[in-house]
Amino acid sequence: AQKVTQAQTEISVVEKEDVTLDCVYETRDTTYYLFWYKQPPSGELVFLIRRNSFDEQNEISGRYSWNFQKSTSSFNFTITASQVVDSAVYFCALNAGNNRKLIWGLGTSLAVNP
Amino acid sequence: KAGVTQTPRYLIKTRGQQVTLSCSPISGHRSVSWYQQTPGQGLQFLFEYFSETQRNKGNFPGRFSGRQFSNSRSEMNVSTLELGDSALYLCASSPKREWGTGELFFGEGSRLTVL
Numbered sequence: 001a002q003k004v005t006q007a008q009t010e011i012s013v014v015e016k017e018d019v020t021l022d023c024v025y026e027t028r029d030t031t032y033y034l035f036w037y038k039q040p041p042s043g044e045l046v047f048l049i050r051r052n053s054f055d056e057q058n059e060i061s062g063r064y065s066w067n068f069q070k071s072t073s074s075f076n077f078t079i080t081a082s083q084v085v086d087s088a089v090y091f092c093a094l095n096a097g098n099n100r101k102l103i104w105g106l107g108t109s110l111a112v113n114p
Numbered sequence: 115k116a117g118v119t120q121t122p123r124y125l126i127k128t129r130g131q132q133v134t135l136s137c138s139p140i141s142g143h144r145s146v147s148w149y150q151q152t153p154g155q156g157l158q159f160l161f162e163y164f165s166e167t168q169r170n171k172g173n174f175p176g177r178f179s180g181r182q183f184s185n186s187r188s189e190m191n192v193s194t195l196e197l198g199d200s201a202l203y204l205c206a207s208s209p210k211r212e213w214g215t216g217e218l219f220f221g222e223g224s225r226l227t228v229l
Contacts, residue, residue, distance in 0.1 A: 043204070043223040044222040045204065047217040093157075102157075105156070107156060
């Protein structure tokens, strides 16, 4: 079975703190894709990153970085020097094998306080 | 370039009524998918359309239906509304049929409240 677990339901930090959002996935397929999306209060989900199972290279984009570790089935997301505008719900998602459906975690609500 | 447009943004219905939600994808995008988002269940896949054909369907009852038009615009319909249908309904589009492996572009959703 395929599953995505985001154990942190809510996180609250003070501006400029670093914060890591955890994502653990389950799949028996060797080919799969992992995603992170951001959902601000407006409701529109915004794509952040895609990673395929053959590319374990970590990625950094500005204040955002992602740590993909197949050994622990994790795809964690770190925001460095958080800002109030980072306040949103963040979703991790998985697409595996021939399944054309995305399997979503329940999301982590991040509140960055000034 | 205009984003994904969903209408209406908010609506209130009563049990037993039906509702139709509309989604206009980004120009040139031919794949449209629909999701239901609730606090308890999170994001759940409803269906996906490509070139007017339903390519995939989630585990929802037959009261939930959809269609896609030749201009790629899509509608979803929920008949005989139940209280549990209250949710944010999100539409997403993508340029290719490789939906599931590529980036999805989402609209802001239609928030349905069933009383």
